[in-house]
Amino acid sequence: MALAACAPSSSLGGGTSTGGSSADTFKVGVLAPMTGFVSAIGKDLQQGWDLYWKQKGTKIGHFTIDTVLEDDASSADTALTKAARLVKEEKVDVVVGPVLANQALAVGDYLDRQGVANLAQSSADDVTQRKESPLVLRTGAMAGSQTTFPGGKWAYDKGFRTAATLCVDYAFGWESCGGFVSAFTSAGGKVTQQLWYPGDATDLSTYVTQLASQKVDMVFVGTAGGTDSSNFLRSASDFGLLKTPILTNCCTLDQAILQDVGDIALGIRSVSYYAEGATVRRPS
Secondary structure (H helix, E strand, O other), X not given: OOEEOOOOOOOOOXXXXXXXXXXXXXXXXXXXXXXXXXXXHHHHHHHHHHHHHHHHOOEEOOEEEEEEEEEOOOOXXXXXXXXXXXXXXXXXXXXXXXXXXXXXXXXXXXXXXXXXXXXXXXXXXXXXXXXXXXOEEEOOOOOOOOOHHHHHHHHHHOOOOEEEEXXXXXXXXXXXXXXXXXXXXXXXOEEEEEEEEOOOOOOOHHHHHHHHOOOOOEEEEEOOOOHHHHHHHHHHHHOOHHHOOEEEOOHHHOHHHHHHHHHHHOOOEEOOOOOOOOOOOOOO
């Protein structure tokens, strides 16, 4: 069921949904994972969207912004179904989201064929690379391999020569892992083992114990930023993996995850384009 705002002051700014844009209404469909294994990210997306319209008002020029939120349930199939509903039933002018890489690839392709603009919140590489479309603009993230690639070079420059990897088994995890592995091996490093876990896995202890038994200089981990991140960090603490240097992608140490696991994360490094609360120092 779509959650449509009923008044400018209600959640997800905009007027009452009428099933299609009028001459003075610009209708936005928002695809967000409000449930499922990355629901924390979906709630952040919703809160950010709400805050902007609360601060700025829902009137832009002669248009009133009308928003319809759909829960994509952290699922690629659900995201595609909900995108079709937004286009065919709600007749939205633009779709914001989804978040997950496998969702974005499917939804972006569908919206391109429907002639509907998409402001993608995903890091899927091909959204702006091999399958780019003039109707799809990445506004919410970097590309999946963008930060992990320099992470691989950093690891080699720090003296690490062997590594094992653990990444979530869908597009974002492949890209996060691929960026690290590509740069690390190109520099001369060797990856001895690669493990993959399903995004909805609730217990990562078997993967962590395998990593802990590896005789490697370091471990690279690429999580999705949901419950899998906290599960990995707690398992790493419980099964002795924290004795090995760990480098992660952005999401493993997102602010919400740090608040959840506390001091367990101390000493773990991550590569990202953004850190909440970071102070930017400019050259004098």
